Amino acid sequence: MNAIDERYKHALIEEHESYVRARRTKDAEQVAAVLREQYGHEVGEGKAETKAKEPAPQTTAEPRPPEAAVAPKPEPASAEVKPTATKKTAAKRAQAKPAEDK
Structure with a gap:
């Protein structure tokens, strides 16, 4: 008989x-x-009935943690902290104010 x-x-x-x-x-x-x-092929009537009467074995699965709605932020590539553009702009503004007071 073939597959x-x-x-x-x-x-x-x-x-x-x-x-x-x-x-x-x-x-x-x-x-x-x-x-x-x-x-x-002869089917076994009693065999199928005994399978139906036996309860299915209960398996306990480990509970899965809830999924986050937002993916976590990736870790920084290096430990050095680079100045951001907002800090540079704030420094320029601080320098510009004393010049206006003159």
Whole structure:
């Protein structure tokens, strides 16, 4: 049997199991008939029912931290602090005022 046929067979088995869990017996019987005719596969009625009755194992996932609305600012590339344009402008204004007083 080639890979595609194996996938179809697996999909039909899963479909059958889902119908059994949902207690849709007519649909489950139709899928079981297709599995028998085309693939020679007998489905286990009791096997799917026991899976449905068993509770799914609960896994505890670690809680994720909330996402920030704004990305954090990157760290400065170097430790040196460079003067900004506002400081230079303020220094020029301070020098200009004494000249106006004369």
